[in-house]
Amino acid sequence: MHGWTGRLLRIDLKDREITEESLDEKLLAEYVGGRGLGSKIIYDEVDPGIDPLGPDNKFIVAVGPLTRTKAPTSGRMSVSTKSPLTGTIFDSNAGGFWGPSFKGAGYDAIIIENQASKPVYIRIDEEGVKIKEAQDVWGKGIKDSVSYLKEKEGGQYQNMVIGPAGENLVKIASVSVNGHRSLGRGGVGAILGSKNLKAITVSGNKKPSIYDKDKFEFVNYEANKQIKASNLTSRAMPTFGTSMLVNLVNEAGAFPTRNFQETQFESASSISGEAMSEKILEKNTACYNCSIRCARRTKTQNQSGHGPEYETVGLMGSNLGIGDIEAIAEINYMCNDLGLDTISTGGTISCLMEMAEKNIIDYDISFGEEKRVKDLLTKIACREGIGDELAEGSRRFAASYGAQEYAMHVKGLELPAYDPRGLKGRGLGYATSNRGACHLRGNMLGPELLGVPKMVDRFNYKGKSGLLINQQNFVAIVDSLVVCQFTTFAIDEEFFARIFSAVTGIKKSQQDLLDMGEKIWNLERIFNINAGFNKDDDYLPKRFLEETGSGPASDQIFEQEEMLQEYYSSRGWDENGIPTRKKLRELDLEDVDIDV
């Protein structure tokens, strides 16, 4: 077997049983790794109706055939589970160095089952696997936890760890990778918390086997040429990080402001990538084997740390009415240490702010009050006072006050920092994403704002479903290979097909990859339908359908129904969004059961 190791670990935390299984090459050739393999295992082994925080949920960690190779951005890893925040199938992936070390230890994936009776962590290296006590580190923040593990196990180990938010089953808790990259969304940190699993620490140096080294070197050479030639990946992202988008999105009238009540922020330039570079940037950094180097090491007057990313600037900045980049950076450092998803936490606090300003809740907070935001973060992570309510995410929080319309979410996942009234294809992507409102499920920002691969009219709502579907299927494969989606600003499926074939020796065309992505997408959709989701869950919040935006989007609403019907039809689904038998046959999924 080339590319993959063919080895899977199954770890039962209750019985402390560790077994090793072989992965079939046919399965890997079909589902690749990362998200695809994770989704297949969740579909096969997890009942869609289970309680996500109960013992029956599983936590899959997977890398892909390109991990630890010289392929661009080959350092990512992916986790899959049933989300406690959304109730959907859920995957999340992160960069850093954990993935290559795990592959170097000789594995493609882990399935973590059941719950430990007391806090533990797992250590994996080339010598084997150990489950170790974590009582001493339970309750500590991310920074102290990473220091503890480094001291205990050695500097060569890479850590995936949860903070207090994950331990306290906060439904918007993240998992930290290497202390500064995040498996951010969907409350995956709470899954580890529910299993009493503080961390997974890995070390390994084994190199994957490459089927055709010459061809692999050549395609890599060509791919890197494209990455270097693209202004986006070779200049804008290294210089400004993901916050290169702040001014662009704001000018487009798509920058979420004060809980998406407006779509332009008066202080956007103060929190832009340019402002960040001028005021707080220490240096840019990179994940394993990445030339893009979009990560930021930053310093405020009082603190230093990593980030913030664009999404955090949007959700913790403009959307909370905060126009001070230092304040946003410090909020970000706190979230990093507590193990909180900055998008969902920001979206939940903005919901509280609007409800407080409209006197729906008796709580003293207004937009722009950064100190109160900081106070809330600890309360949320430790489930103290109102923090206990906010820890449930915006959907449940707002619903408990009968104020659902103030929660900006799809399927329970808070919207990222692009307003769908200014970017219609992006909005359709939020509506139809299998994990809820997500900017990483079909990159419509490329064609709608950046002109990649070509520019389309961002306000037009007709004829976009085909383009979005191809993007969704494509990123399903990118997430399965597991490489960084930022590479897709420069290289397309043509390159990935050739890299995949050279590494694994299994010939796949670019069309094959898109077909495989479509199968993964449909499998995830079926899991969600079987978990009780239906067409009603494919809708954006009422605000976007009824209220116009501001600036260039001042006459725009989101034309939900027209776009959704076109999307279902283009997907080969019926008018309720259920894959037809014909489509399932085409995808070789005719044996799946759909429980409508």
Added chain:
Amino acid sequence: MYEQIKQIGRDLFLQNCVSSHAGNISIRIGDKILITRTGAMIHNLKDRDIIETSLHEEDSGIVMASSELKVHRKIFQETTAMAIVHAHPVNAVVVSMDRDEIIPLDSEGSYLLHKVPVVATEHTVGAEEVKEVMPEMLKEYKIVMLRGHGSFAIGQMLEEAYQWTSSLEASCEMINIMDSTNRDFKEYRSETEHYQDW
């Protein structure tokens, strides 16, 4: 969409990629296709020259649609392309006569296309054979030449399919100039020995 089809039809003509009544363009919208009318003047398309027809089933649209409709339909059915440009780019057709693959010499063509395969069929215009061979090739390449006839290019957007066509024609014009002036080619790129394996 109508305006974009008209504009690209005109641009194909201006770049010598089609003669007055040749070539065809299509866009997929869900289960429908917009395709140029058979015999339409590609550089001077009107709304009535753009025909809507089903992707899968015969309907009255087929009366007016391009004679290459069956090839376009099959490409849309077998791939995830959203747009197709079929053109007769003069220089590319000339180059296709004496080789099985076109490898651009210029850096822009190399960068965008790497290699363009050439396939041959006995019948070329509206032919069943083309319907069978072209979708398979386009699963792996974004543009393919049919020897002695023309190019089929696909894209997620029409502009992409047009770009591949235009770029191929420019590269082939340079190949023809090099050949006709008997110039020696000095390799300036690395790894080009691998282009034929692309």
